[in-house]
Amino acid sequence: MEQKCPSCGSCGMPMKKIEDFGGRSLENKYCVHCSDDEGNLTATFEGIVNYYTDDFIKQRGLDVDQARKLAEESVSKMSAWSS
Numbered sequence: 001m002e003q004k005c006p007s008c009g010s011c012g013m014p015m016k017k018i019e020d021f022g023g024r025s026l027e028n029k030y031c032v033h034c035s036d037d038e039g040n041l042t043a044t045f046e047g048i049v050n051y052y053t054d055d056f057i058k059q060r061g062l063d064v065d066q067a068r069k070l071a072e073e074s075v076s077k078m079s080a081w082s083s
């Protein structure tokens with residue numbers, strides 16, 4: 001069976017090593033940037049959208065409105081925000 005690298009349920013970052021996991025627990029669904037030492041989610045939808053918006057502007061050369069729309073769509077699909 002193929003071992004798939006888990007990704008953060010909040011921001012989508014691939015979690016490849018133990019340091020990437022919130023609370024340094026492989027059981028954690030969220031990465032170290034999105035959760036506290038106990039692994040509780042601390043990130044906000046708005047915060048992640050802002051991060052992605054910035055990234056899309058820099059990486060893809062989108063304008064702010066396009067980037068924000070795309071960011072909101074992408075982030076809404078993450079398990080932490082999809083319900």
Ligand SMILES: [Zn+2]
Pocket residue numbers: 008009010011012013030031032033034
């Ligand atoms: Zn994350």
